[in-house]
């Protein structure tokens with residue numbers, strides 16, 4: 001007969017959020033059982049942020065070299081994907097081994113259990129035929145999986161998800177990407193820069209649909225400059241694979257796309273049914289685990305952090321929430337989770353950084369707003385920079401309070417320029433104060449000063 005195995009805290013899923021919670025609580029002396037079905041570290045280091053940003057760094061170096069003839073002379077350029085895939089295999093993922101991460105976790109005192117966990121009532125979890133019981137509670141940090149749309153034929157084909165794209169040692173000559181969110185646009189640009197012929201299909205009327213319309217337009221222009229065919233406002237109606245090529249039929253047209261590979265980047269979903277959340281009274285069909293400001297879920301002894309909470313599928317959100325959950329468990333508690341100044345960066349070239357609300361979201365919330373949009377090219381730094389200086393600063397001000405509630409900084413280093421805007425939105429720095437700040441000359445971020453003056 002199996003005996004219940006006790007712990008203070010059970011952590012289910014060891015992506016960035018779960019790993020932080022498990023190791024910090026163990027280091028603080030709690031008895032922690034940490035359960036992981038795949039790799040300790042989760043999506044980010046092996047299949048997502050880190051390898052994709054390595055690809056982007058490589059693609060950007062090609063693009064920058066391509067700008068040399070305008071600025072500095074001649075280059076003889078040969079793109080070699082082997083260098084990228086070797087770096088991902090050897091430097092980033094150690095051949096997709098989590099030994100270092102697992103050792104780091106257990107060295108801090110957590111007990112690592114490998115397997116897929118299911119909830120089994122309050123404070124109870126099963127992994128295979130073992131049952132664990134937590135005296136303090138359970139932290140769910142199980143992330144999301146790719147969401148594959150119900151397009152007829154698609155499921156029967158050998159389509160790629162982000163995992164295949166990160167692991168590939170060779171690039172196809174041609175690729176269709178379904179989905180023009182962050183994954184789709186970042187990878188479309190990388191692959192195109194490595195001479196793959198890419199068609200990007202986005203069902204909504206613009207790329208990066210959750211961001212400002214100007215951001216989507218800029219991303220589309222940048223991709224087209226790199227040779228990507230960008231199709232927006234169209235859905236795949238049927239997908240087939242003949243053993244060599246994919247065929248994608250689009251709606252409202254007789255056009256058929258053909259390519260060697262098909263990457264599905266149509267979003268992600270949390271599988272709450274697989275976690276048996278109904279055993280603790282939660283809805284297994286919900287898109288996310290609901291959480292309060294302390295990352296507590298509405299069930300006894302249950303916390304959730306990361307993508308599974310649906311508060312923003314970003315590693316920095318997961319880490320932020322993990323810290324709040326740890327503080328709630330160990331004490332003393334600090335400020336509650338606050339997503340007003342949620343920053344995000346799409347790492348295309350130009351980078352598209354954004355924080356807080358878009359203009360539309362602000363207006364939908366009933367705020368009286370003033371906005372401004374200024375192109376970087378009109379600034380001294382943009383003009384000096386020359387090729388590759390595309391971008392803009394957009395600001396959204398709540399005029400009643402005189403503070404910025406949202407901003408976008410797109411351009412070279414747009415993700416770094418975002419930092420100042422992130423502080424302004426988070427700390428509610430008065431616009432009047434920002435307007436009288438000194439902005440370094442000649443920087444890209446100096447356009448923020450000009451955009452503040454242009455708020456209408």
Ligand SMILES: Cc1cc2nc3c(=O)[nH]c(=O)nc-3n(C[C@H](O)[C@H](O)[C@H](O)COP(=O)(O)OP(=O)(O)OC[C@H]3O[C@@H](n4cnc5c(N)ncnc54)[C@H](O)[C@@H]3O)c2cc1C
Nearest residue numbers: 013015017037042043048049117142143306307313314315
């Ligand atoms: C291609 C791509 C690029 C990205 N780039 C960025 C970026 O540049 N910046 C950024 O901030 N974000 C990026 N993201 C998003 C980022 O990867 C996620 O937000 C982040 O990984 C979420 O972390 P998490 O803590 O929720 O756990 P995850 O990383 O999702 O890991 C969850 C873990 O839980 C495990 N698990 C699930 N169910 C169970 C179970 N029942 N039992 C045991 N274990 C289980 C899984 O095996 C997994 O290891 C990117 C995503 C993709 C797909």
Ligand SMILES: NC(=O)c1ccc[n+]([C@@H]2O[C@H](COP(=O)([O-])OP(=O)(O)OC[C@H]3O[C@@H](n4cnc5c(N)ncnc54)[C@H](O)[C@@H]3O)[C@@H](O)[C@H]2O)c1
Nearest residue numbers: 149179180181182183184201202203265266267313345346
């Ligand atoms: N730089 C970063 O921080 C970064 C990079 C990559 C991913 N991420 C995170 O990962 C998550 C997943 O990214 P994603 O790009 O897969 O999802 P997403 O939800 O951001 O975008 C998916 C896109 O696919 C489109 N789509 C859905 N069904 C479609 C269909 N049948 N045909 C054509 N288009 C369709 C949607 O309209 C949407 O624009 C994001 O939420 C993001 O937070 C972050």
